[in-house]
Amino acid sequence: MSVGFALLGLLENGPRHGYDLKRSYDEAFGRDRALHYGQVYSTMARLLKNGLVEVESEPGDGPERKKYAITHAGMTDVAEWISRPEKPEPYLQSTLYTKVVLALMTGRDATEVLDAQRAEHLRLMRVLTRRKTDGDLADELICDHALFHLEADLRWLELTAARLDRLAARVRP
Amino acid sequence: MTTTVGRGTPLLTADDVHLSFGETTALRGASLHVYAGEVLALMGPSGSGKSTLLHCLAGILTPGSGSIRYGDRDLARMSDTERSTLRRGAFGFVFQFGQLVPELTCLENVALPLRLAGAGRREAQRRAATWLDRLEVADLAGKRPGQVSGGQGQRVAVARALVTEPAVIFADEPTGALDSLNGELVMKLFIAAARDTGAAVVLVTHEPRVAAYSDREAVVRDGRVREQEPAR
Ligand SMILES: Nc1ncnc2c1ncn2[C@@H]1O[C@H](COP(=O)(O)OP(=O)(O)OP(=O)(O)O)[C@@H](O)[C@H]1O
Ligand SMILES: [Mg+2]
Numbered sequence: 001m002s003v004g005f006a007l008l009g010l011l012e013n014g015p016r017h018g019y020d021l022k023r024s025y026d027e028a029f030g031r032d033r034a035l036h037y038g039q040v041y042s043t044m045a046r047l048l049k050n051g052l053v054e055v056e057s058e059p060g061d062g063p064e065r066k067k068y069a070i071t072h073a074g075m076t077d078v079a080e081w082i083s084r085p086e087k088p089e090p091y092l093q094s095t096l097y098t099k100v101v102l103a104l105m106t107g108r109d110a111t112e113v114l115d116a117q118r119a120e121h122l123r124l125m126r127v128l129t130r131r132k133t134d135g136d137l138a139d140e141l142i143c144d145h146a147l148f149h150l151e152a153d154l155r156w157l158e159l160t161a162a163r164l165d166r167l168a169a170r171v172r173p
Numbered sequence: 174m175t176t177t178v179g180r181g182t183p184l185l186t187a188d189d190v191h192l193s194f195g196e197t198t199a200l201r202g203a204s205l206h207v208y209a210g211e212v213l214a215l216m217g218p219s220g221s222g223k224s225t226l227l228h229c230l231a232g233i234l235t236p237g238s239g240s241i242r243y244g245d246r247d248l249a250r251m252s253d254t255e256r257s258t259l260r261r262g263a264f265g266f267v268f269q270f271g272q273l274v275p276e277l278t279c280l281e282n283v284a285l286p287l288r289l290a291g292a293g294r295r296e297a298q299r300r301a302a303t304w305l306d307r308l309e310v311a312d313l314a315g316k317r318p319g320q321v322s323g324g325q326g327q328r329v330a331v332a333r334a335l336v337t338e339p340a341v342i343f344a345d346e347p348t349g350a351l352d353s354l355n356g357e358l359v360m361k362l363f364i365a366a367a368r369d370t371g372a373a374v375v376l377v378t379h380e381p382r383v384a385a386y387s388d389r390e391a392v393v394r395d396g397r398v399r400e401q402e403p404a405r
Contacts (some may be wrong), residue, residue, distance in 0.1 A: 114310040125385035147382060162218055
């Protein structure tokens with residue numbers, strides 16, 4: 001589902017053809033999981049149905065001639081998605097990475113995305129720390145496991161924050 | 174940047190503080206509120222101004238512009254004597270590395286702030302002993318700082334910061350020199366003891382696990398602060 005938001009976000013800088021969208025996506029996010037064309041078109045069909053994109057028709061037929069443009073509703077959805085922190089859980093970095101890159105591409109404040117996520121992580125870490133402090137050895141071990149994972153996420157977040165300028169230079173159009 | 178709501182009047186306020194070291198601007202419009210009894214984590218990248226802000230809040234550094242207020246009193250408007258009385262009586266400090274006096278025993282180190290405040294030797298040592306006990310290092314009383322481990326030394330330093338029961342304790346990377354488990358143990362004892370006395374703690378840390386002992390965080394970046402609102 002983050003693919004849908006990513007494609008939508010890529011449209012913020014102007015309407016695109018399907019193949020063009022796929023290429024941009026693969027370049028920015030698809031390093032080791034490139035999209036299939038079928039995935040692009042089925043996603044666009046869903047976004048179209050939900051009124052998040054519209055088609056700028058061009059002469060000729062076939063899906064590859066369609067040019068997609070983001071609608072107001074689409075922009076609102078992307079903005080809401082980017083600024084909403086992810087539920088802290090293992091392996092969320094690919095979604096978070098997508099948000100950060102999209103924020104940079106579309107001229108948003110990527111630092112804010114990272115700050116919101118840090119706050120969300122720390123909120124959960126506080127709950128676990130309290131549970132650990134009040135609990136028995138079993139609670140402590142279970143909470144520690146979760147805490148180490150959340151800490152790893154946060155370290156990655158700080159590292160990303162420290163490299164935002166370099167990342168921005170690479171992804172800005 | 175964020176407006177602060179709730180929790181009544183802040184105990185300590187930094188308002189639009191600017192401070193430069195020669196060519197280097199360390200703080201450029203830093204604002205922060207510290208409330209009584211809370212544990213506030215100061216986070217942010219290296220060189221962003223965390224220690225500088227902490228030193229301003231503690232009245233060790235004077236801002237180039239902007240103000241630091243303790244309650245409603247501007248630190249810059251106090252006399253040197255008033256300021257050092259405040260530092261000695263209302264503030265406690267824990268730093269990254271052993272700031273213990275090497276010639277004194279651990280017990281004497283903890284008793285020192287009380288002695289400086291005018292307490293008699295026996296009374297000071299009696300109270301110091303109870304604090305060593307609370308930090309679970311009573312057995313180190315007769316040893317000198319050079320004879321104890323890093324983690325033990327930090328516990329003694331925490332005891333020394335708490336012994337005067339200050340209103341605010343400033344801690345700059347207090348667990349920075351320790352491995353993560355030892356660091357966490359020190360933090361657990363530190364926070365529990367601070368909560369017992371009702372002290373506010375301003376804690377600089379880059380360790381998420383340590384920050385998780387706080388009530389809220391403020392992030393310092395490029396000499397400015399993004400402060401999380403207090404709960405409620
Ligand atoms: N005494 C000083 N003289 C000159 N420059 C200083 C001095 N103290 C700090 N600075 C500079 O001010 C800026 C902020 O430093 P500060 O020590 O507050 O950072 P910090 O956030 O505590 O970093 P760290 O996490 O590495 O401890 C840095 O650019 C630093 O080089
Ligand atoms: Mg520092």
